Amino acid sequence: MFKKDPLQIIAFQTYGTSNHFYLRGRALEDETINLEQKGLFGLFINSWKRFESDEIKHTELKITLPNGMILKTVSDDHGYFKVDEHVDGLGALANDEGWLNFEIAYNDVNLKRSIQNSNRFSGELLIPSIQAQFGVISDIDDTIIHTGVVSTLKWKVLLNSIFKSAASRIPLEGAAAFYHKLHRGRSGKNANPIFYVSHSPWNLYRYLEFFLKQNAFPKGPILLRSFKDIFKNKPGDRPQKHIEIVNILKTYPKLKFILIGDSGEHDPDIYKEIVEAYPKRILAIYLHSVNHKKKMLRVSRLYKDFKSTPVLLVKNSVLATEHAKQDGFIN
Numbered sequence: 001m002f003k004k005d006p007l008q009i010i011a012f013q014t015y016g017t018s019n020h021f022y023l024r025g026r027a028l029e030d031e032t033i034n035l036e037q038k039g040l041f042g043l044f045i046n047s048w049k050r051f052e053s054d055e056i057k058h059t060e061l062k063i064t065l066p067n068g069m070i071l072k073t074v075s076d077d078h079g080y081f082k083v084d085e086h087v088d089g090l091g092a093l094a095n096d097e098g099w100l101n102f103e104i105a106y107n108d109v110n111l112k113r114s115i116q117n118s119n120r121f122s123g124e125l126l127i128p129s130i131q132a133q134f135g136v137i138s139d140i141d142d143t144i145i146h147t148g149v150v151s152t153l154k155w156k157v158l159l160n161s162i163f164k165s166a167a168s169r170i171p172l173e174g175a176a177a178f179y180h181k182l183h184r185g186r187s188g189k190n191a192n193p194i195f196y197v198s199h200s201p202w203n204l205y206r207y208l209e210f211f212l213k214q215n216a217f218p219k220g221p222i223l224l225r226s227f228k229d230i231f232k233n234k235p236g237d238r239p240q241k242h243i244e245i246v247n248i249l250k251t252y253p254k255l256k257f258i259l260i261g262d263s264g265e266h267d268p269d270i271y272k273e274i275v276e277a278y279p280k281r282i283l284a285i286y287l288h289s290v291n292h293k294k295k296m297l298r299v300s301r302l303y304k305d306f307k308s309t310p311v312l313l314v315k316n317s318v319l320a321t322e323h324a325k326q327d328g329f330i331n
Contacts, residue, residue, distance in 0.1 A: 005029035006114040011123030018091030027056040055079025062107035139261040140198040174317030194220035264290040
């Protein structure tokens with residue numbers, strides 16, 4: 001018989017408030033994916049492991065907060081789990097940057113399997129600092145990482161995801177430095193929260209988390225979507241990215257936001273709808289220009305008479321930085 005892989009728990013970096021604990025993650029087998037893998041065959045195997053994951057379904061999990069409080073949840077049919085509870089006093093448990101650290105473990109005594117890390121897995125939840133001047137909601141694909149989302153039949157996206165390691169992916173020039181300036185804000189000490197939102201499936205969470213860390217982007221919640229839901233969208237359904245942005249706005253009703261995306265896909269339409277629905281909540285929209293004349297022309301027409309919020313089409317982070325300074329977002 002084949003030896004079964006040990007179990008792990010991946011707690012996705014999420015966000016909450018001083019009295020709202022919100023956690024998402026997944027219980028699954030550890031496929032030992034090397035995020036620095038080189039060689040085409042090894043990279044292909046890694047990609048196969050990401051999407052052919054062996055989930056641990058219908059299993060109880062235990063979350064332990066720094067003050068000893070215990071929360072419990074159960075994984076679903078695909079190994080995903082969610083905790084959405086009112087818990088007072090969370091703000092006092094967070095560090096100066098607003099991160100609350102906790103532990104999560106399997107809590108099923110009948111689980112006769114080897115478990116990594118002695119069944120102690122770390123998780124983090126962001127509670128934005130009261131010093132925050134604004135928040136930033138950013139796309140990932142072709143906004144901070146080259147993906148080729150405008151290429152014919154999306155072949156570059158497929159090629160990059162399968163045959164490039166997270167360590168070898170190239171960030172857009174100057175993006176990390178610009179995001180750090182936004183994070184520090186006008187005073188240099190604002191600790192403005194950064195939220196990363198993408199249409200990519202949760203299967204790529206570790207891949208994108210590694211990329212952001214390796215390229216020194218500010219730490220922030222990474223919000224993706226379930227692979228099973230990609231093919232379930234019906235005509236008229238809101239894109240998952242739209243839903244995630246609205247959830248963030250509702251969670252922090254007193255915080256204004258800057259939206260950052262690219263001009264190649266759906267970001268311009270989604271961001272325009274967000275501004276129309278929340279006209280006083282969006283400080284600015286920065287859209288990275290893509291090398292596609294028709295798409296750029298469409299975006300220009302889309303925002304032709306749009307005056308409620310500043311919209312800037314930028315080719316690089318230098319232009320975005322200059323605008324942010326002029327508007328007093330950064331120093």
